[in-house]
Amino acid sequence: MAEPNFKNKFLKFLRAADFNIVDVEVKERNVLRPGIRFDLDGELLLSKEDDAYVTVYDVYTTHRAKEGSFQVHFDNESTGTKAFMFLALYILHNENAKKVLLIDEFDRSFHLELAEALLDVFTHEKQSNQFILTTHELSLMDHNLRQDQIWFAEKNEYGETELSSIYDFDDVFLNRGDFGYKKRYLEGRFGATQIVNHSALLDVLGE
Template identity: 60%
Template sequence: MQTGKRLRKFQDSNTVMSQDEQLLKSVLVFGANANGKTNLINALLMLKRLVINPTTDELQHLRVDTFGYNTENTSFQIVFTEDEVKYDYCLEYNATEVVREILKANGQPIFTREQQNFVTVPAQLAALTENIRKNQLLLYFAQQNNETHAKAVYKWFVEDLIFVNTDRIRNGRFKILQNAAFKRRFLHFLQAADFNIIDIEVKERKEAIPAPEFLMKKLKADDDESDEDIKFIPSVSYDVYATHQSENGTFSVYFNNESTGTKVFMFLALYMLNNSEKTLMIDEFDRSYHLELAQALLALINDKYQTNQFILTTHELSLLDAGLRQDQIWFAEKNRFGETELFSIFDFDDPALKRGDFNYKKRYLEGVYGANQLVNKKLLLEALIGNEQREKK
């Protein structure tokens, strides 16, 4: 999300200042299918889960997802700002132990760990290092023991790094529409995008569900227990209904029965209107709605009054020419080892390839930037027809 040096285009809208450094408000990752666009988001999600979901004992394995059964260590490094402090967090580990872990705040080391050798630790943790397991993140342990910087970093992972999962839209997200002021903004947003929705109703549905501890006991038990032995706890679900306007009057539609495009747009609207200064990740950003709507959303994302950052993957090539800087346009492409490489238009040495007065989509389709889908139409047809049909012809 760092800006390209000496690049002035859309500086007042598509970038934001943070800790005296200019950063991008959004990046779009293009590329062929199965070239690793989604894995960029998956990697960030995996790091988030490692931080916020600790191991509970020394026998539990740390989460790994290595490529091609690779047995080498997994490593991450992420730099971000929280509470006006620039943090740099490094983690190297494997399934059984943390190999290396470093946290810096504004360039100053907060802790440094090499396996079970704690080179640098905050004073309040100095007497507790023997309590840290080899498969336990020091970051989690530190925040649990009230270390200020570790708490800020943990908070960023929990609250500020957000995956907008449009594959699993949870109706519970819509409970914020019970706030009348937010609901008015939300409806205005939908109507501005040419959706004929004039009202939203969120209904609470109370029900009793089996207690989690009972379910675990049930799974482990050899004998069946009667339903009378089940312990139930109260739970609240939310049903969402949208009122549509038509020439024949109004009608109500249950949210799950809306078109996929409408559901995705409503879901995105919740996140965009209810967050500020967050990092939001959206896979297949353009999915299920019209190009003009995707372009309008992208313009809104890059507007100077919008304060979130967005990491977006997309197959919609027309967005290449939708008011983006060269450093906002990224490509994912697999090398000859099957590993994904990421690069932006700004990375190209040839200045002619970076000029903003040319059609980026046209260049991409011509193969100038690589990262495109190489389809052998002749072989596809041969597979469709089959050997016997080809011989007859």
């Protein structure tokens, strides 16, 4: 966070996503790192390194409060906050332009509104990166995505995953402007549904 302009941009991005963070600070501290020693019954056999002090960096976020503010160590932030901060750094840093980012369950720990907003960011014309995302949130299928941007993962009888795109399905309704992918998916039009034996799950409880 050494660049003031980038830091301001980063903080504005966080506030726009409704995170109550007004500052981010990196603090240095020296900690003692013991050397690596191997011994047998108290007899020193090998010493690879001497004890040494190393510098570690702690990240603190400053949150606005009703009266003043307070700091939180990054490790104590929620999973969603930490994930969004990492994404913000990647999205906003120019050195990351024109790269591919794969994120499994990208919306995990995010509210639906934030996940939808991130999709808008990922697909914006000013965003030069390519994002490959997985999710189980069906509602996101209906959020301003093209047919070729939505893919389904389905396991065959051998447990192998097969991919298919909505674009591959021959359905006259796909050309309608009010087409709802989620509704059609729940109707089984695109496959890729998990077959759960509800009664068998309950039967196991009684065993």
